Amino acid sequence: MGRNSKTLLRKFHQARWDEEIIFELSVPGERGILVPRAEDGIRAEVGDGISVIPNNLKREKPAGLPEINQMRVLRHFMRLSQETLGADIAPDIGEGTCTMKYSPKVQEHLAARHPGMVEIHPLQDENTIQGILEIYYKLEQFLKEISGLTYFSLQPSSGSQAIYANASIVRAYHASRGDNKRDEIITTMFSHPVDAAAPATAGYKVITLMPGENGYPDLGAMKDALSERTAGIFITNPEDTGIYNSTIDEYVKAAHDVGALCSYDQANANGLLGIARAKEAGFDLCHFNIHKTFSAPHGCMGPAMGAIGVTKELGEYLPVPRVKFDGKKYYLDYKRPKSIGRVRCFFGNTPLALKAYAWIMQHGADGLKEAAEISVLNNNYMEKKIREIPGVVVKYAEGKRRLEQVRYSWEKLMEDVGVGTDDVERRMVDYGLPHYFQSHHPHVVPEPFTLEPCESYSKDDIDEFVAVMRQISKEAHEDPELVRNAPHNAPIHNIPMPVIFDPEEMATTWRKYKRMKGIK
Amino acid sequence: MSEKKIVYPYIPNSVSTVKAQMMKEVGISDIMELYDEIPEHLRFKEKMNLPEPILDEYSIRKHVEGLLNRNKNCSEYLNFLGAGCAQHYVPAVCDEINGRGEFLTAYSGFFWGDHGKWQAWFEYQSLMGELLDMDHLSVPQYDGAQAAASSLRMASRINGRKEVLLPKTMNPEILLVVRNYLKGAAGSEIASTMIGFDPKTGLLDLDDLRSKISDATAAVFIENPSYLGMIESQAEEIGKIARENGAEFVVYTDPIALGMIAPPAHYGATIACGDLHPLGIHMQCGGGQGGFVATHDDMEHASQFKDFVVSLTDTVVEGEYGLGLVLPMNLSYLAREEAKEYTGTSTGLWAITAAVYLSLMGPKGMEEIAQTIMQKAQYAAKKIAQLDGVELRFSSPFFKEFVVNFDKSGKSVKKINKALLKHRIFGGKDISREFPEFGQSALYCVTEIMTKEDIDRLVGALAKVAK
Known part of the structure; x- marks a missing residue:
């Protein structure tokens, strides 16, 4: 018996292994793996090798690691993997702002198994990594075309680090002009919070503009915030609500008029490929x-890649090295005196460049545009259905279309039956759906949830997702305790205190937990 | 809709009948109606100038394989490059686990549907805690450089001071990351002052340290083993000087050394940091890096972490393990610009991989591997030093890397490394530009994967090319 063909609901139960913490599996003397030992010929020359360690730097007691045979280690982590709802086994339509695309296996197999990727040292002679440098160079050309900007660097290893790198470039640009008054960055409440946090880490004061009725700040509010102290604006468009600011160019112009730079957080670019660009x-x-727009997997929160693009004028500030091509050979250019230096060692997360390169090569210009259009179509289709679910409301921009995602609200469900977004989120797992993304903080939209059915999901995937949400709303009205006490079919049950503020309750390592509980 | 249309395997609703049905539901007749909010002048009206697509899977595989086949790899060549990315053996179980689709394609799911991920992260923190003999870690950072940079900012937040002391022998790539990360806008910089070294031993110049440390010093930072490979035998004394002056003692270490070499906490480090890459992660041209930061569990330190910190907790069912999140108001997801520093997607998959590695190795495996590495590195150094025109630059004991000087051979490292390529060997990293004071020197790295035969092959090749 498969999924109920009328309700589209499935009788799901996630793996529940009741698995021990790894240390509890330890059996003194067991080995998980044997390691190479020095040959006799080496020992004869150098002895034990460790007597050169100064006495006060010798490890006196072996590390308190567990001792476990290999099969049990494997089984342990296999079980933990089964207790994880990755996008490969559960449609991850719910993680709005994250663009949980299908990460094609052919890319993964190439990136994770080909010795020409896996067994490469980043400091090898340029002549021996021409294939990788070509991928870097060509991906940069593709991204230039997709954004309209002039130069790219693939060194930053996440979107957040990309924003930090861009804040560093803004800082270096103003400093190089001797303009040291600029100590403010402006962002918006519905831009990702790292558009505030990364510039703050770079030393800036941050001004956050609140949304007006149309979902983004009024142009007047932006103009009021801008001054000769503004170093730059860091802004997402469409913002995390899916609402596109149709006058964005006027905000950019206003910022330019006071001498500020404008940095575009394109974490939400998926609906725009071939449609609208930074330029x-x-x-x-x-x-x-x-790892979002260009299909590389999210890997349990990384490794990731944030490609940064800049105009011609800002090219000299990009991190070192830059990958260049002299017509015959790809090479690395380190001679960049105005560069911000580095945000990451070596070249960043190289395998992700391979994956993005392959994905773009598989789709071409038409395919990229198709991905964008279908992602927006999927979202509009799903929005229509989600809006019909009792308890759901959508704030801002009444009557206007969202692009690739929508921030919804269970405000009405909370008012009507006292079931909120946390409860619904936990209940989703009981139907085989990963959690959804609520919203960053503060929750300006009350009881929020943000959905992004990108182009990877079929109409049927979306219909099933909607059916689950409808079912949970129904349950909330008929039997709210069922939802409040969820999950029921997950690896574990509800956690009374998932967020821990009390130092006495912080068991951040097993050794500390044992001390807290008096376990020997 | 009538034109011949490609159905993309990764875009299910590119099937024209399905697309038409959905457009009808949405109430549009032209897909571009969905983009009404984007005004004409902001639209890109041309077709993007991208290569013609390679549509079928076989052909894209051939195409990408063709590019990768152009690289020379460290299975076919003997590799003596390290400098922050060393070639260690990766147990098959590590690859098996981090290749699991459930882990590979999970993201930010919470404690229920992703319970396994959170447990693996907690185990990562716990296993690293044992290796480092410390109690408090977060999920990892981007790389060791970021871990070093964040550790220094943590130190500055802890004591409110605005200067850090760094060793002149520091890894130059990490230094570039740190320098940028300590900068502020409009004069809010944390200054960095470099401490010299003894030209003979390569170890920190304690007189220079004593003359430069002050009540403005937020942290004294050392690498141990150092970038140049040496074991910093004065580490305990350096820590004492740091703490006597009210500064944090931040030690960047190599986790694969810690089965034999004392972890930083044993010689007074208040913050330990480093890179995870030796722990079961392939080099991937530098794509296998991940950073760790650890402290003791006093709140002065433990409250300064900027990333997810996982805690074991209870569920409503007695005896059932649940996982939770510590001090979330420190994270920029919640605190925006008020956060300690920015956070984001980092290297969660490598945390799981490192946990698998340490679980496989156990205490015995970590001891043995550290010993094997030291024996093989010492053997290589000894044999290389016996060659004419070649000598070791420093006299100090080292872990897996050492500096080889070629001045007496009259040849540049560049030339020697080019010649070694013909012997299918990647010679040590040329550091003659980073440290001109060492002359024509290269940083050689030897790990457990090198056999005596491999090392002898290197020595034989060097004897020829350095003649």
Whole structure:
């Protein structure tokens, strides 16, 4: 018996292994793996090798690691993997702002198994890594075309680090002009919070503009915030609500008028490929999340890649090295005196460049545009159905279309039956769906949830997702305790205190937990 | 809709009948109606200038394989490059686990549907805690450089001071990351002052340290083993000087050394940091890096972490393990610009991989591997030093890397490394530009994967090319 063909609901139960913490599996003397030992010929020359360690730097007691045979280690982590709802086994339509695309296996197999990728040292002679340098160089050309900006660097290893790198470039640009008054960055409440946090880490004061009725700040509010102290604006468009600011170029112009730079957080670029670009809106900098828009997997929170793009004028500030091509050979250019230096060792997360390169090569210009259009179509189709579910409301921009995602609200469900977004989120797992993304903080939209049915999901996937949400709303009205006490079919049950503030309750390592509980 | 249309395997609703049905539901007749909010002048009206697509899977595989086949790899060549990315053996179980689709394609799911991920992260923190003999870690950072940079900012937040002391022998790539990360806008910089070294031993110049440390010093930072490979035998004394002056003692270490070499906490480090890449992660041209930061569990330190910190907790069912999140208000997801520093997607998959590695190795495996590495590195150094025109630059004991000087051969490292390529050997990293004071020197790295035969092959090749 498969999924109920009328309700589209499935009788799901996730793996529940009741698995021990790894240390509890330890059996003194067991080995998980044997390691190479020095040959006799080496020992004869150098002895034990460790007597050269100064006495006060010798490890006196072996590390308190567990001792476990190999099969049990494997089984342990296999079980933990089964207790994880990755996008490969559960449609991850719910993680709005994250663009949980299908990460093609052919890319993964190439990146994770080909010795020409796996067994490469980043400091090898340029002549021996021409294939990788070519991928870097060509991906940069593709991203230039997709954004309209002039130069790219693939060194930053996440969207957040990309924004930090861009904030560093903004800082270096103003400093190089002797303009040291600029100590403010402006962002918006519905831009990703790292558009505030990364510039703050770079030393800036941050001004956050609140949304007006149309979902984004009024142009007047932006103009009021801008001054000769503004170093730059860091802004997402469409913002995390899916609402596109149709006058974005006027905000950019206003910022330019006071001498500020404009950095475009393109974490939400998926609906825009081939449709609208950073260049036409006038931005000076942008970044793409390679693990979102360009299909590389998210890997349990990384490794990731944030490709940063800049205008011609800002090219000299990009991190070192830059990958260049002299017509015959790809090479690395380190001679860049105005560069911000580095944000990451070596070249960043190289395998992700391979994956993005392959994905773009598989789709071409038409395919990329198709991905964008279908992602927006999927979203509009799903929005229509989600809006019909009792308890759901959508704030801002009444009557206007969202692009690739929508921030919804269970405000009405909370008012009507006292079931909120946390409860619904836990209940989803009981139907085989990974969690959804609520919203960053503060929750300006009350009881929020943000959905992004990108182009990877079929109509049927979306219909099933909607059916689950409808079912949970129904349950909330008929039997709210069922939802509040969820999950029921997950690896574990509800956690009374998932967020821990009390130092006495912080068991951040097993050794500390044992001390807290008095376990020997 | 009438034109011949490609159905993309990764875009299910590119099937024209399905697309038409959905457009009808949405109430549009032209797909571009969905983009009404984007005004004409902001639209890109041309077709993107991208290569013609390679549509079928076989052909894209051939195409990408063709590019990768152009690289020379460290299975076919003997590799003596390290400098922050060393070639260690990766147990098959590590690859098996991090290749699991459930882990590979999970993201930010919470404690229920992704319970396994959170447990693996907790185990990562716990296993690293044992290796480092410390109690408090977060999920990892981007790389060791970021871990070093964040550790220094943590130190500055802890004591409110605005200067850090760094060793002149520091890894130059990490230094570039740190320098940028300590900068502020409009004069809010944390200054970095470099401490010299003894030209003979390569170890920190304690007189220079004593003369430069002050009540403005937020942290004294050392690498142990150092970038140049040496074991910093004065580490305990350096820590004492740091703490006597009210500074944090931040030690960047190599986790694969810690089965034999004392972890930083044993010689007074208040913050330990480093890179995870030796722990079961392939080099991937530098794509296998991940950073760790660890402290003791006093709140002065433990409250300064900027990333997810996982805690074991209870569920409503007695005896059932659940996982939770510590001090989330420190994270920029919640605190925006008020956060300690920015956070984001980092290297969660490598945390799981490192946990698998340490679980396989156990205490015995970590001891043995550290010993094997030291024996093989010492053997290589000894044999290389016996060659004419070649000598070791420093006299100090080292872990897996050592500096080889070629001045007496009259040849540049560049030339020697080019010649070694013909012997299918990647010679040590040329550091003659980073450290001109060492002359024509290269940083050689030897790990457990090198056999006596491999090392002898290197020595034989060097004897020829350095003549």
